[in-house]
Structure formats: structure tokens, C-alpha cells
Amino acid sequence: MDIQNTQSQMRKGVLEFCILSIIQQGEVYPSDIVEQMKAANLHILEGTLYPLLTRLKNAGLLNYRWVESISGPPRKYFVMTEEGEKAYQALHTTWSEMAASVEAIIAPKANPIVNEANTAE
């Protein structure tokens, strides 16, 4: 079994949710997203972020506007649309449900192992 693949699958599943929740907190510049993710120890390449943002935008979940920068050309800042808000809420409930279930599944399994260890002794 390819552990790496599973890991990436798992990460992939939450990636969009993470990005959406960062954008949900306010208008944001893509590289800031990368920074925030990095701070939370989730690494994402800008090269993967941009296509994702574009897709989300084309799906109507995000919108962007050009913001004048002090130097150089304007920068694209992303904001959430109403639809995006809805999608985010849906994901959020899914996430909390899932997290709860995963926790619930993990926790009882920890005990039998402990018990087994005990009995082995």
C-alpha cells in the first residue's frame, strides 16, 4: 500500500477547505495564503495554489479584484462570494462531523491495544 499516496489523498481532501477558510476570513493575496498555510505547517506550492484558485473562481465560489500596489502593477486579491460562503459552510459541517467520527473511531481502538499490551504482560 502506498502510504504516500494515501497521505496526499488526505491532504488533498482538506486543502480546498483550508484555502476557503483562509479566504473566508477576509480578502487575501495568494502568497499570503501560502504563508498562512506554512505557519500552520501545511505546505502548498504556489504553482498548485493558482490553478486551484482559478478553478474555485470559475466555479463561482471566489471572486477577485485588482488592488493597486504601492509599486508595480496591481495585484489580484481574492474574496469569497455568497456561493463560496455556502460551500464553505457545507464543507465546514462535513469537516467537523468527519473529525468527530474519526476521533470516535480512533479513540476506542487505542484502548484494545493497551489492553492487549496489558494482557501480554
Add this chain to the structure above:
Amino acid sequence: MKKVININFQGRILPIEEMAYENLKNYIETLRSYFEKEEGKDEIINDIECRVAELCEDRLKKGAVCITEADINLIIESIGRPADFEAQDGFEAQSSSSNTNFTSSPNEGQNNWDNVRPKRLYRDEQNKVLGGVCSGIANYFGLEPLLVRILWIFLIGVNILGYLILWIAVPSSSVKEVGGVKKRLFRDIENKVIGGVCAGLSKYFGIKVWIIRILFLIPFIRLVFNFREIHLFQFWDAPDFPNFLDITFSPGSVFIYIVLWLVLPEAKTSADKLEMVGEKVDLNSIKNTIQNDMEGFSKRAQGWGSDLKNKYQSEHSSTAQNGATVNTSEKRKGVFYYVGRFITISIKAFVYFILGIIGISLLAALFGIGVAATAVMPLRKFLLEDGAQIWSVYGALLFFVWVPILGIVAAVIRKLAGYKKANVWVRSSFVALWVVGWILLFYFGSSLGHSFSKHNVPEEQTVSLVNPGVDYLEVTASPRLKYYENRWFQISPFDAFSDEDTVFVRNLRIRIVQSKTDSFQVKVVKLSNGKTIQNANELASKINFDLTQQDSLVFLDRGIAINKKDKFRNQHIIMTIAVPLGKRIKITNKGWSQTNVRINGRGMHTETFDRISSDDDWYDEWNEPWDNESFSYERGVEYKMTATGLEKIKRDDDAEETLNNDDQDPDEMEQRLEELKREREEIENNLEKNREEKLRELEKIDKALEKQKKDINKSTQKISASIDASDVKKSRLPKVAGKLTDINWVLERFTY
């Protein structure tokens, strides 16, 4: 030692090592191929390029002299190579599934439109010659683009205007690839000559500036070549109407230019400049604003609905105090809510509809006035006095008609295209100009009215006929052509120019009365309006109206000449022809079918010539509803003067035929009836004969068939006898049997 070059990358000037530049270029290329199948790849690439440029600039700000290879490598690493994307978490590979997660969620049914989207007309960016309109149409109908182009040129002519409209209205095929990024028309103030309109247009359409400039200048170039007639709006200058250049841009290239100037914002910020060149999306801006408007509308509608609901609730709670009714009332509230919403929405829609119609018709009316007035402008010298009057009409036309049209058109386009409203100064100066237009209009109206305010003292002149004793008089138009008549349109009462200085007016009316003597008499009254009575008298006396007689023919001039000096002041002529008892008169249609000749109906009755000379009621006479009374008079018909009035005698050839049908003698009718009866009997007899003949023929055919049948029976017997003899015959048998059944079948049919 490394070579450093300057590159313009995403709007930034970057000094970069040549090797680093090569690396960067390759990197972008790999990205491009990696995202090849991605929807919106251009946008992604663009975003990444932007980011790279930004990072580079950061480096430079931190004191680097130029971008080195190491810098580029760092940047590339932070953004990631395609290989890294796959390695990182592989979500690129399966990204499509994550995408559908969102789009298929019940909230966003709208986003599925990419998959279910119906066939739409796009301009084909890939195969375009000019704007891709033709190839887009070809794609849509699955035709060869060349065919469409040829058809386009043949069917519509080189209809550049239509092409332009489609160019603007039909979205580019690149819309399919790139979402939402707007491309907007701006005025390019950096490359402007006057207002930057042409430069902006050229940026928008991606054509060279000079093409647009030339299109705008064509009317003026033409103007230079025939500057004898200088009109601002060549299009409405009737003589060269069907000129294809005129259909393109010159319906006032000035007009278009000004509208665009007013409508388009300047490209001030760099974001504007980006949008000006754009991401190849054209109509999106318009679509978005409309969508936003619609959303706002539905929200408002909901607001009204809930207002109504609240009202109803409060009313209802006051009337129905029983707790038991709560349940039903809620249901009814729901119904009421929807009904209320429906009603408010439909009322609003209706109001908008009506307002829209009013607006459009107002605009159309103004436009019509504008066009008509502009078209009459060449005739101004024959009507208006120099100086204040002519300037006021110019001003009124410009400010009262064209300024609001410009304003409305500009406002509508602004609204549709989602630009901000024009600023206060522009709007208030528009209003001010329009007020000026009103003032000028009133001044012009009153001053023109004054010019027409008085009329002359009528004076009856007897025109002596060469030979008044003829029995029959035919009044007809003078055959010599005084002027060229074939024009596109004519503004009544003006007729065509004869030359630069003269125009003809067909203000002629004819009355026919009974003569007291036994000879024809013609009297003419010349009438005119004017500023003063004196002026009117003078103008009337200048009217030159010839009448010549040749035997029984009387030739009249076709119109009254008006020159630029004396102007048109409603000069007109009333001609009275007195016809002696028992003599005939005819007023022909020939040659002057368009000429304004009226025949006074009253003259056709037993009026005497004397009555006319009472001068008092000339004007009453003129203003009376001649049309109604003279309706029964037919031109081209000969009339005879009798004691009781005019009487028809003979019509022209084509009139005679219809005459025959009307009055026939009863005897004749009977004769014809009998003839018809005889004819009918003959036809019936013939029929009887034919029938008998045919019956006989049928019998013959029957007999022949009977014979055949017998023959066939015999042959079948023979065949059955020789079945075993040969295989060949065996194989024939079914055929023959088939034939036999066929024939049997035919026979059966015949026996029926």
C-alpha cells in the same frame, strides 16, 4: 561575467541574467504545457507570471542589481515545478473530481452550465480574419468559413456596421477558456489625438490605430473632395444615398465619436490599462451588470413581498383573535406572500416595460425630428432669413434635438456597460445645453411665425386666353421640364431644386365654376404671407405663373418658383376656370400627378363667376377642407358644364372597362342568360356521349382480359405437365405462378 538583459515581464522592467531568462522562459513553457488541458490555463499562467514578476521585483528592491540564475531557481522552487505538483499531494491529477464536489452541490446548480451549455455563437479567435464573426457563424452552423465570408459579402454587401455590431455583441471564443476577466473599452489617453477614442478602440479590438482613425476620417476625406456641399451628416444628404461608405461610419462619425468620448472612461490606473487590452473577454462586463441588476431586482421584490406579508400578518392578527386559526393563517400567509410577490414583480415589470417603451419612442421621435430637420437643412436658405433666424434653427437643432439624443444614448450605453455615471459637470452641462435648445426653439418658432404672420391683399387678375371660344378645354401641366424631378424624397410643399437658387412649390388650386358668357375665362389670384402686409403684397406680385393655350390645351406651370432672396412665405395661387354652359373641361393627370392641384367642389355646382370677385373670403376659401369637397372630382375625366353643375362625360381608357360592368341593359342580360343556358346543354350532351363511349371501351377491355385469362390457364396446365421434364422449367415455374397471381389480382380488381 554574465550578460544581463532587460525584459518587460508582466508590466515590470526587470534586469535579468540571460541564463536566468532562459530558465524562466523554459519554466513558463513547462507550466503552459502542464496546464494545457486545464480550464482557464491562460489565467493561471498569467497569475503565476505575475507572482514571479513580483518576487523578482522584491529581490531588486532588496538591493540586487539584477535577477540571477539562483534567484530564478529559488522562485521556481517556491512556486513549484510541474513534477513537484504531482509529487506534493497529487491533487492535480484528480483535481477534476474535487472540482465537481463543489459544482454538483445543490446550492450551485448554475455552475454546471459548462457541461450542459447549449450551443452558442462565438467569434472564432483562432480562425479570424478581422474579428472572427464569419468564422464564428461558420462554426455555429458547421459550415466552411470561406463560404460564410463570401455569403456575407454577397448578401449583406460590405456591411461593416452589421459586422461591427456582431463583433461587439458576440462574445469571443476565448470566453470559453477564460472566465470572468473583463475586457473593457477605455479611452487611451496616452496615445490620444483628440480624445483617445480611436486608440482605445484599437486596443480593444486589437487592430492598428490607423485603421480606426481612417474609418472615422472617411467622411471627412469625402468632405474635402466635394466641399461644395458641406453637411455634417453626409448620410442624410440624399443625392448620394446608396453609397456604401456612407452606411459604415459616416452616419455622423462625429456623432459616434462624441458618444464614445462621453461614454468611455479614461484608462487611468494600471488596472484599467490591463483591462483595456484585456483578457479577450468582451461582453462579460455587460452581462455582469445585467446579472447584478437582476439580482438586486429579485431582492427588492422579495423585500416588497415580505412587507406585504407583514402588513397582512398584522391585519390578520387583529381580526382573527382565535388561537385555532393560527395554523390556517400561516398557510394562507404563504400563499399570500407568493401572490403578493408575483403581483409586485409583475407590476414593476410592467412599469419598467412601459417606461422603456416611452423612453425608446421618445428617443426615436427625437431622432426622427433630428434626421428630418437635418435633411431639410439644405432648403433653409429658401425659408429662413439670414442672421438670427438661421442661427437659432441651427442651435435648436443641435441643442434641442441632437444633444439629448447624444445624452440618452451615452447614458444607456454607460448603464449597459456598467460604467459609472457621467460626472455632475457633464450631466448638468447637458441639461443646460438642452435648456438653451428650448430657448432657441421658441425664439425660432416665434420669429418664423412672425415672418408668416401677415398676408397680402388679394387681387384677382384675369388671364386672357388666346382662344376662349373653344368647346373643350384640357388643362394640363406644362410639358417642358423646368427641373429635375427624380429625387429620393421630397419635403412638402417643397419640390426639387431647379438649380442652386430656385426651388419650386406646388401651391396651386383650381376651382371650376360656371361662366356667364359663352367663352372660357380664367382668373388667377396670387397670395402670399409675409412679415408685413407690404412684404406679402410684394411677394405675391413676384409670383410668376404662366399659362399658355394651344387650341383646346391649356398648359400650366408646374410650380411657383421661390428664390433664396425672397424666401418661401406660403406663396400660392388659386386659379378659377369659368366654363360656359354646355362646354367641356378636363384636368389631366398626365405629367403632374404629384402636383398639388385641387378642384373646388363647390365650383362644380351652379355657382356663377361673379361670386368669386368678392375678395373678403379668399383665405377662408383657401383653408376650407378642399379635399373633402373635391373628392368627387376625378382628374383625367371629361366634364360637361350643365345648368345644375358639372357632369361627367367620358373617362380615360382604363376607366371605361369598369364602366361596362356597372350599367347593362336588362335585355342584354337576358340574352346572355339564354346563351349560357344553351352552352350548358351542349356540355351536358357531350358528357353523355363521352360516358357511353367509355363504357364501350371498358367492355372491350373486359373481353380481352377474359381471353388472356383463358390463355394463361392453358399455359399453366402445359407447364404443370412438363414440370418433371426439366429443372430449368422448374425454376421458371414460381415466376410464372407469380405472374399468374398478379394477373388474377388485376382481373379481380377490374371486375369490381
